[in-house]
Amino acid sequence: MKQILLNTENLSKSFSTGGALQHVLKNINLELYKGDFTVIMGASGAGKSTLLYALSGMDTPSLGTISFDNQVISDLTSDGLAVFRRKHCGFVFQQIYLIDGMSLMDNVLSAGLVANNDRKALILRARELFQAVGISEETQKKFPGQISGGEAQRVGIVRALINSPEIVFADEPTGALNSKTGLDVLNTLTKFNETGQSIVMVTHDMRSARRGNRILYLKDGSILGECHLGKYVHKDEKRHEKLSAFLLEMGW
Amino acid sequence: MGKNFLLIRSNLRKTKGQTASILALILLSAFMLNIWLMLAMDYKQNFDRYHNRLNAEHVAFAINGDSDKMKPFLSETLEKDKRTDSFFIDRCLFMVGSFDYNGGEVNMEFIILEKQAALTRPIGKTELIENSRYTSGIYLPMIYKTGDIDIGKPIDIMIGNQTINYTVCGFFNNLMAGSHNCGMCTLLLTEDKYQELKSIGCAPEAAFVSVKINDKTEGEDFEATLKNALSAKYPNARMRSTSYSLVSSSRYISQMICSAVVSAMAFFVLLIALVVIASGIINYIQENMEKLGALKAIGYTSRQLTCSLLFQFSSIALIASSVGAALSYCLFPAINDMMISQTGIPYKIYFLPAPFFITLAIIIGTVAFAVWLPSRKIRDIDPVAALRGGIQTHSFKRNHIPLEGTQIPLQPALALKASLSGIRQNIIVCITMLVLSLIVVFSALMVKNVIFDITPFLNLIVGETADSCINITADAEDRFLKDMAKDKRIEKIYLYNSLEINHIGGTSLTATLCDDFSKVNNQMVCFKGRFPKYDNEIAIAAKYAKENNLEIGDEIALSVGGRQAGYLISGFTQITNNLGKDCLLTREGYQKLGTLQSLSSISIWRTM
Structure with a gap:
């Protein structure tokens, strides 16, 4: 029996545009499980990123509740949500958003120190993670402007994992990368998932989606269907066929 | 604290030029503030110390x-x-x-x-x-x-x-x-x-x-x-x-003028520093909206981000103001020598903790306020909105000057769009420019009136600036005036006397007598009402009038050597000499109290 990490009840989100209400998420009831690599797919404007931001406590729902480990987080204040995010979540952004004036190590530590004052332990953890994603000690001293996009996104992953979060939210992590560097990033995420790290990833790229064990398909703000692919195996053709069939069924 | 240090270091790396200018401005401001406070707080007390010492x-x-x-x-x-x-x-x-x-x-x-x-x-x-x-x-x-x-x-x-x-x-x-x-x-x-x-x-x-x-x-x-x-x-x-x-x-008049000028300059420079800091923070928030959003997303609160800016600028202010205040002790001996030549009372320089710490408190306090005010904008940054391209696109603001419907040419239309979409920032820039313009104009006027053409300044504090001023005994007066009347180089000539009279019910006043006040050059001396014209009129210093609740039209009694006479107040003057205990009388008016026996000053204006 899988342990529920995060669940929503009747989650809805609306925006007002020029006086007209736009319903982006509609009554979503969802459970996310510990250790899963959940992928959220859908067409542009389906509400994928909005769902990710709501689940991660970055945004508050218009209606419904979100609970993390049986604690309702949708009622928290903005400061309370900030504390929740720093303690329990890690984030990987499409545009990465490393801070230019800081070295790569400092970028990672600035995210670590916000939740943990044990600088020595953080440095050790950062070095381990950097090593795990293939960033050398020399490169760790460099600044964001001095490295490639793929390296930057791997630093983004290290930053997301520095506080050993229960869950990592990744919003199109390969969206701004070429196919080779994108593949490196996906391999890195897969590697961490294999160690038990829960990941929720938004993507519209089938190659990226294949890494997940659970695929949710969002259409017009509702979950249209889901597909379970099982543990990721490299060059598993059946997995690819199953995902293709699912997406075809969903109208992809 | 560690995370703040990392953010501060990162910000400083990106804004080296701006930080250097803020450091220089705060240093200069602290330098002058400390001098002002030393002059204002301790320098005059030196008079009391000497007063006690010499009984x-x-x-x-x-x-x-x-x-x-x-x-x-x-x-x-x-x-x-x-x-x-x-x-x-x-x-x-x-x-x-x-x-x-x-x-x-x-x-x-x-x-x-x-x-x-x-x-x-x-x-x-x-x-x-x-x-x-x-x-x-x-x-x-x-x-x-x-x-x-x-x-x-x-x-x-x-x-x-x-x-x-x-x-x-x-x-x-x-x-x-x-x-x-x-x-x-x-x-x-x-x-x-x-x-x-x-x-x-x-x-x-x-x-x-x-x-x-x-x-x-x-x-x-x-x-x-x-x-x-x-x-x-x-x-x-x-x-x-x-x-x-x-x-x-x-x-201590020179000390007071010096401290007033130094304090004004110090606050002007501090104001410029505050404007630079505030506009720097506004720009920082605008330019780093997405990164600030990302920091919020990973768990930073608005307060933590604001605190990092407060730490950054307060540290700069602390360092610069400490150095500035310390440097003021290097210049103070020169100022002290200048002051001693004016006061004639020796002053021993020593470290004054109160001015030093007040300087630090004023600067750090105002800098913290200047940082906090624009930093409140950070509270409005919604991480989702910021990550999606900034507040402006997410908050669905009005599309100013829609290109599809406007007849305005492209370039001006784009300029208007940019101006209207950042209207608040543009207003701040306008206010900043307004304040800076005022400071520049004020400084230029001060330089012109105090260094290049000091006539207005002299008129303000001296009253009358003739080309020549000759002291002559009363018995030689008539003969001298006749001789002068023959000299074609002379444009005008008038007589001045200065002596003391008693205001009955008040205090003793320094009276300036003139044969005809309509001849005096600086007509601005009498700023309300008019100069005395008849022998029963008097103009008094506005400061003295205010202290004694006197109005134009009131009658006051004066005495000299036991003789007394009444006078109507015809006007108020802006003279502050003799602590404002000053009045103007016609020579005929004074004759009601006594006879002029001492020296007269004759002011002569030459034709060019």
């Missing part, structure tokens, strides 16, 4: 006559007054005189004392600052020590109508009568020279009285009461007096 009087006055004969009446009058604490009556020689000083001339009433008697007075002591081997000559107040006036050098002093040559034997300090700012000035003569001057007879004998009172703030009232009593008893005796508040203010 100086609160009221000093000289009255012509035989001091031995006047002593019983003077003692009785002073003892009767409950405000009197102690007093000392001594004899002196008392006369108007002059000597050359610093390219100009010191022209005032001299209290001439025998050196040894002056040094042993129990009240109003005189302190020798420099002495010499010369045993016959004159000792001058320390303020007059210059290259030309120094020990062993000869000096010509005109006393009454005699010019006498003395050797300078040394310099002294006397608090209440030790400079031309005191209303009267002490000169010390060695025993032989004192007796010699006495025998010449150009300086009549007088009683010199030093009085300490219980409450020094009552000095002016005490002085007025005393003068009324003395003028009633000795109506024909020439008299001169001075009080604690007058001397302490007038000896």
Whole structure:
């Protein structure tokens, strides 16, 4: 029996545009499980990123509740949500958003120190993670402007994992990368998932989606269907066929 | 703290130029603020310290006559007054005189004392600052020590109508009568020279009285009461007096002007620094909206982000203001020398903790406020909105000047779009430019009026600036004026007298008399109402009028030597000399009180 990490009840989100209400998420009831690599797919404007931001406590729902480990987080204040995010979540952004004036190590530590004052332990953890994603000690001293996009996104992953979060939210992590560097990033995420790290990833790229064990398909703000692919195996053709069939069924 | 340090270091790396300019501005501001506070908080207290050390009087006055004969009446009058604490009556020689000083001339009433008697007075002591081997000559107040006036050098002093040559034997300090700012000035003569001057007879004998009172703030009232009593008893005796508040203010007038100018400059520079900081933070937030959103997404709160900015700028302010305040001690000796040449009272420089810490508090406090105010914008940054391209796109603001419907050409339309979409920032830029423009214009005007063309400044504090000013005795006046009337180079000429009169029910006033006020050049002196025109009119200083609830049209009574007359107030003047105890009368108006016997000043304006 899988342990529920995060669940929503009747989650809805609306925006007002020029006086007209736009319903982006509609009554979503969802459970996310510990250790899963959940992928959220859908067409542009389906509400994928909005769902990710709501689940991660970055945004508050218009209606419904979100609970993390049986604690309702949708009622928290903005400061309370900030504390929740720093303690329990890690984030990987499409545009990465490393801070230019800081070295790569400092970028990672600035995210670590916000939740943990044990600088020595953080440095050790950062070095381990950097090593795990293939960033050398020399490169760790460099600044964001001095490295490639793929390296930057791997630093983004290290930053997301520095506080050993229960869950990592990744919003199109390969969206701004070429196919080779994108593949490196996906391999890195897969590697961490294999160690038990829960990941929720938004993507519209089938190659990226294949890494997940659970695929949710969002259409017009509702979950249209889901597909379970099982543990990721490299060059598993059946997995690819199953995902293709699912997406075809969903109208992809 | 660690995370703040990382953010601060990152911000500093990106804004090196801006940080350097903020450092320089704050350093300059702290430099001037500390000087101002040292001048304002401790410099004038030095007067009180000296006052205590020399057991100086609160009221000093000289009255012509035989001091031995006047002593019983003077003692009785002073003892009767409950405000009197102690007093000392001594004899002196008392006369108007002059000597050359610093390219100009010191022209005032001299209290001439025998050196040894002056040094042993129990009240109003005189302190020798420099002495010499010369045993016959004159000792001058320390303020007059210059290259030309120094020990062993000869000096010509005109006393009454005699010019006498003395050797300078040394310099002294006397608090209440030790400079031309005191209303009267002490000169010390060695025993032989004192007796010699006495025998010449150009300086009549007088009683010199030093009085300490219980409450020094009552000095002016005490002085007025005393003068009324003395003028009633000795109506024909020439008299001169001075009080604690007058001397302490007038000896420190340059210090007050200097501290006012320095404080104004310090606050202007600080204001510029604050504007630079505030606009820098506004730009930082605008440019880093997405990164700030990302930081919020990973768990930073608005308060933490604001605190990192507060730490950053407060640290800069702390370092720069500490260095600036410390550097001010390097310049202070030069300022001190300049001030001593004005006050004539030595001041020993030492570290003053209060000004130092107040400087730091003012600067760090205002900088923190200037950071906090624009930083509130960080609270409005929604991480989702920021990550999706900034607040502007997410908050679905109005599409100003839609290109599909406007007839405006592309370039102006885009310019308008940009201006209207950042309207708040543009307003801040406008206000900043407005403030900076005001500062620049004000500074330029100050430079023009204080350095390049000082006429307006002189008109403000001096009153009248003729091309020539000649002192002439009353008996030679008519002949001199006739001679001048023949000279075609002269544009206009008018007569000035300055003397003391008593305002009955008020205090003693310095009265300036003129034969025709319509001739004076600086008509701005009388800023409300008009100058006195008829013999029953008077114009008084607005400061004095306000203190005594007097209005234009009120009648006041004046007295000189026991005679009194009433006058209608015709106008208010902006004169602040003599602490504002000043009035203007026509010469005919004064004739109702007495006859002009002393010197007249004749102001002459030449034609070009």
